[in-house]
Amino acid sequence: MHKVFVNDKPIILTTKVEKEEGFKNYSLKTVNLNKVVKELNKTPLKEVRLIHKNEEKLLKKFLKKLPNVIAGGGKVYNDKNEILFIFRNDKWDLPKGKTEKKESIEKTAIREVEEETGVKNLEIVKPLDTTYHIFKRNGRNKIKVTHWFEMKTMYHGKLEPQENEGITKVVWLDKEQANKALENSYANIRSLI
Structure with a gap:
C-alpha cells in the first residue's frame, strides 16, 4: 500500500476493495486522475482508493498517470538533536527541491537544504521514506516524488x-516545538517526523 497526498487527503494505492464509507474506490487502470484530484479538492470526500490486482505494479502504474517531478530533501538534525524546519506558504515544512541535470538524488537533497536554509557541512545518515503528493503547476497536475534523507550537521x-522560493523563516526546533509546528504542516511531512 502507498499513500499519495492531494493537500492533506490521501489517494491510497491498494489491492483490496473495501466497502465505501467516506471514501471511493476506483480501478487504477481506468481512473481519470485529474477528476479524482478535483473531487478530493472540492468535496468532503476523505480519501480515494485506487485498486490494482498486482501489489508490485501499483506504484509504477500510478506514476505513469501524470508527469513526475523528482525531488530530494532532508530531515536535518544538529548536535542538540533539534530538527531544521522552514516556513513557506504559511506552513511548516522540511527543505527539499527538484533535481538538476545528471545530479544524484543525494546531491540534490544536500544542495536543496543548503540553498533553502544556509546550513552547511551536511552529512547523510540514512535514507528515509519517499513521499508522493500531487500539485498543480501551470494548470496541470503533477506528482512530486520526494526522496528524503536523514542528515546531521555541526553547523552553528x-x-x-531562500526568500525567492517563498521561505520566510528557517529555525531549529526541539521535539516539543517540532510537534507543535507539525500541527500546521503537511500530512507527508508529519509522516516523516
Missing part, C-alpha cells in the same frame, strides 16, 4: 531563508 552559523 546563520540560518538564511
Whole structure:
C-alpha cells in the first residue's frame, strides 16, 4: 500500500476493495486522475482508493498517470538533536527541491537544504521514506516524488531563508516545538517526523 497526498487527503494505492464509507474506490487502470484530484479538492470526500490486482505494479502504474517531478530533501538534525524546519506558504515544512541535470538524488537533497536554509557541512545518515503528493503547476497536475534523507550537521552559523522560493523563516526546533509546528504542516511531512 502507498499513500499519495492531494493537500492533506490521501489517494491510497491498494489491492483490496473495501466497502465505501467516506471514501471511493476506483480501478487504477481506468481512473481519470485529474477528476479524482478535483473531487478530493472540492468535496468532503476523505480519501480515494485506487485498486490494482498486482501489489508490485501499483506504484509504477500510478506514476505513469501524470508527469513526475523528482525531488530530494532532508530531515536535518544538529548536535542538540533539534530538527531544521522552514516556513513557506504559511506552513511548516522540511527543505527539499527538484533535481538538476545528471545530479544524484543525494546531491540534490544536500544542495536543496543548503540553498533553502544556509546550513552547511551536511552529512547523510540514512535514507528515509519517499513521499508522493500531487500539485498543480501551470494548470496541470503533477506528482512530486520526494526522496528524503536523514542528515546531521555541526553547523552553528546563520540560518538564511531562500526568500525567492517563498521561505520566510528557517529555525531549529526541539521535539516539543517540532510537534507543535507539525500541527500546521503537511500530512507527508508529519509522516516523516
